[in-house]
Amino acid sequence: MAVLRVNPTRMELTQMKRRLVTAKRGHKLLKDKRDELVRRFILIVKENAKLRKQVELELGDALKDFALARAVMEPGAMYQALLYPARTASMTFGKRSILSVPVPVYQMDESSLSKSVLPYGMVETSSQLDGAIETMAKVLPLLIKLAETEKTSTLLADEIQKTRRRVNALEYVMIPQFEETIRYITMKLDENERSALTRLMKVKDMIAERAT
Amino acid sequence: MADKLLRLGAVGEEDAILAFKAIGAVTVPATTEDEVTAALHQLSRQGIPVIFITEQAAQVAAEAISRYDQTMDTAIIPIPGIKGTDGFGAKRVRDNVIKAIGADILNQNN
Numbered sequence A: 001m002a003v004l005r006v007n008p009t010r011m012e013l014t015q016m017k018r019r020l021v022t023a024k025r026g027h028k029l030l031k032d033k034r035d036e037l038v039r040r041f042i043l044i045v046k047e048n049a050k051l052r053k054q055v056e057l058e059l060g061d062a063l064k065d066f067a068l069a070r071a072v073m074e075p076g077a078m079y080q081a082l083l084y085p086a087r088t089a090s091m092t093f094g095k096r097s098i099l100s101v102p103v104p105v106y107q108m109d110e111s112s113l114s115k116s117v118l119p120y121g122m123v124e125t126s127s128q129l130d131g132a133i134e135t136m137a138k139v140l141p142l143l144i145k146l147a148e149t150e151k152t153s154t155l156l157a158d159e160i161q162k163t164r165r166r167v168n169a170l171e172y173v174m175i176p177q178f179e180e181t182i183r184y185i186t187m188k189l190d191e192n193e194r195s196a197l198t199r200l201m202k203v204k205d206m207i208a209e210r211a212t
Numbered sequence B: 001m002a003d004k005l006l007r008l009g010a011v012g013e014e015d016a017i018l019a020f021k022a023i024g025a026v027t028v029p030a031t032t033e034d035e036v037t038a039a040l041h042q043l044s045r046q047g048i049p050v051i052f053i054t055e056q057a058a059q060v061a062a063e064a065i066s067r068y069d070q071t072m073d074t075a076i077i078p079i080p081g082i083k084g085t086d087g088f089g090a091k092r093v094r095d096n097v098i099k100a101i102g103a104d105i106l107n108q109n110n
Helices: A010-071 A075-081 A110-114 A127-211 B014-022 B033-045 B055-060 B062-067 B088-101
Strands: A090-098 A101-108 B006-012 B026-029 B050-054 B075-079
Touching (some): A010 A075, A010 A127, A010 B014, A010 B075, A090 A127, A101 A127, A127 B014, A127 B075, A127 B088, B006 B014, B006 B055, B014 B026, B026 B033, B033 B055, B033 B062, B050 B055, B055 B075, B055 B088, B075 B088
Parallel strands (some): B006 B026, B006 B050, B050 B075
Antiparallel strands (some): A090 B006
């Protein structure tokens, strides 16, 4: 590891020592943060995988219902019937913080769920369509939940990667660099002291020689 | 931003997103890469926080989707289309795990 380019002075040495202490402290804190992030991430991602499986199953059914409903209706009639949907799927959007990583919180709007008004008359549409819309409405809260966990896990994964890089940079680059620099400065200072001492002894010898 | 009612978005093949239209999502039909990219951009600009995209549409515009990965304001969620799932959504979950932990730990448990 390369030694930092600094003047080998006592002042630099103190400064380096101070920076090393800070780096070690930061390293410890970031390591703790990383471990906790990973712990939470595993919980969330497991839930995410479970939810996704469930959603894929149930949404598949709902879409199949829709395909069936389409099959028994006239092509244009379906588009016409759904042109102005009676319910508006809406939700509120908030934030929460997981170890100061902002993640979204979605809350399904209850009133948009409870409304079961069909947006069309009964004449031109099939009963399958009614059922298909009902199933779809039931899947919706699940979809919102999936969206929340999936976004959260994506954001956490990003943050974990960033934190891990910081931890590694501190552990394998910054801290060894500081340690090496401190060693270099100490050695240089010791060497200077020794050479000063030798010089003094030499001078003393020379003075003693001249006196005799 | 909180407590304001926001709508949902859906992007993908016409057949699949019709179901989302029925429950009142804002839908934009799109199949090609340009269409999907434009649709995502349009919905995100409208301030729609959750956009569902069919896996077939997501496949062609993976790059456009990854652009929204870092922001908290827009979540783009791949869902199976009419033909069922092709594993794109599940792959995204696995990719997240590999990115965060360095190994795929989900498969071993299941």
